[in-house]
Amino acid sequence: MKYKLICYGCGKATSEGYHVLCGDTICHYCPDCLEDVEAARENEEIRAIEKF
Known part of the structure; x- marks a missing residue:
């Protein structure tokens, strides 16, 4: 089943x-809005990042 989620960054x-x-x-981000995953992982407020 294919589904689509709304990106929190660009909508x-x-x-x-x-x-x-x-x-x-849990927020959903498209690859364009979350280009640098490693930099996001260093953000203390972010507890986990998982690709879907």
Whole structure:
């Protein structure tokens, strides 16, 4: 089953990208909005990043 999620950064529907756990909230980002995953992993507020 294909599904699309709305990117938290740009608002576009995407079927690939990243789930980002920040605090108790999971946000979805497309690859364009979250280009530098390693830099995002260094952010202390982000607890986990998973590609979907």
